[in-house]
Amino acid sequence: MAFTVYNSLTRTLEPFTTLEPGKVRMYNCGPTVYGRAHIGNMRAYLFADTLRRWLEYQGYDVKQVMNITDVGHLLDDADEGEDKIEAQAKKEKRDPWEISRGWTELFFADLAKLGCKPAFVYPKASEHVPEMLEMIDGLIAKGFAYQVGGDVYFEVEKFPAYGKLSGNKVEELDAGARIAVREEKKNPADFALWKSDPQHLMKWTSRFGPDGFPGWHIECSAMSRKHLGEQLDIHTGGEDNLFPHHECEIAQTEAFTGRAFSRYWMHAKFLQVDGGKMSKRLGNCYSIDDVVAKGFAPRQLRYCLIRGHYRTPLNFTWDILKESAAALANLDDLAARLRRMQTGVDASASSDDGLDDVARCKAKFESGMNEDLNVPKAIAALNELRGLALEKRLGASAAAAAFQFLRKANEVLGCIQMEEELLPADIEQEIAARQDARKRKDFKESDRIRDTLLAQGIVLEDTPSGVVWKRKS
């Protein structure tokens, strides 16, 4: 069964094929580093990470590039010339470069906590200005862009395919709905490639003047071209990127190269919190730190954010996070059970018992992931596997096969506790002491030890085949 993805460009499910056999060139729209990423941002990056992991599971060599936007995003045009990073800089009275550097570090730390695999490269916009200027020059030379004073605009009318991604028509865009239309543009829909403003803090000298900075979309066109070439296999982002950002990227790149830009465009839906959109006013723009402060592990958040299908709105509440943690704990338990069963403990008599069932679960997991990353279906397959283990229907070698499969599945999900944790010797002794007490029927003492360990986060289970411990989730 082949991998099928929903392509925002064609609005259909399409079989996935690559430009070059076995290789995937993927560009993920990354963060603007002017503040702390919240869990909604993380959903989009976890989607990209899951996609990358699923491609790797299938044997593809994935070259993943995620940009870091550390220049030139305007707050709004009413506040001409001030971008988010600069606004923050003025507020904190700090150097804007220092600010973006700090948030970039924190962003990487957040990704690492959530178990995201590092991209091949995280290009910074600030380090690719010459590449952007090269494209801008090219676009002017080819007649797709025009200069007005120190500003350069892309002329949307010259690129008839503008709107093919978002479905918007230039005539129907509500020009000026949110910002004042700039008089100097030929068409209100034209967008800036380069702007000049002496007041700007982060600026570069170019042939358009000494005080320039790049426009809003050109960085992704320039950086994807530099690091992945003129044509990509996959380009991802949040649903909000669809228009105008990705629409403009397509226009710039395709006008410049004369070739189709990305074969597949994939967009993650927004995360909702408390059934609605997150807002600073409601105070529910949570960061990973907020989640950790409530006593949850980052991998529990990871599970919570990947558990739904990426193209469906996903809701987040603290109760839902708690539910997810409980569901994940069962998968941890499955790993522990399979580890024991493969040595014959609680296993079915015949070693090959259940081998077919394991294969069936694996096939279901894979077919789920192949259906445009249907993670809920894939997780359901793992729960079916758990059912088999609980019913003791797996023999030792079937359990070994199941464990191996679960390990592989977790290469994709990235949140199950697969490895056995070693307990400190003193806790081992406590457990042994409790067993002694139980033999003596000194239940007062045995319960005391159990409660003491529970307070340390160790849960004990007395099974017919011995004591099993696990961490309290």
Place this chain on the structure above:
RNA sequence: GGCGGCAUAGCCAAGUGGCUAAGGCGACGGAUUGCAAAUCCGUUAUUCCCCGGUUCAAGUCCGGGUGCCGCCUCCA
């Protein structure tokens, strides 16, 4: 105003026109246990937001409502 998405049990969440509507969490009853925990058995959607329509057959397709979400110059 234009473009797009979503609506399935107490809570999450699959469902690719056709066997009894996945799976998880939670809850309740019973078994098991020294007590727990874990586990097992059973119960928890006669029905998929509402109204029409197409079809032998619709959660699934079409039309119209209602509600929520996103975009329309940069917020994932």
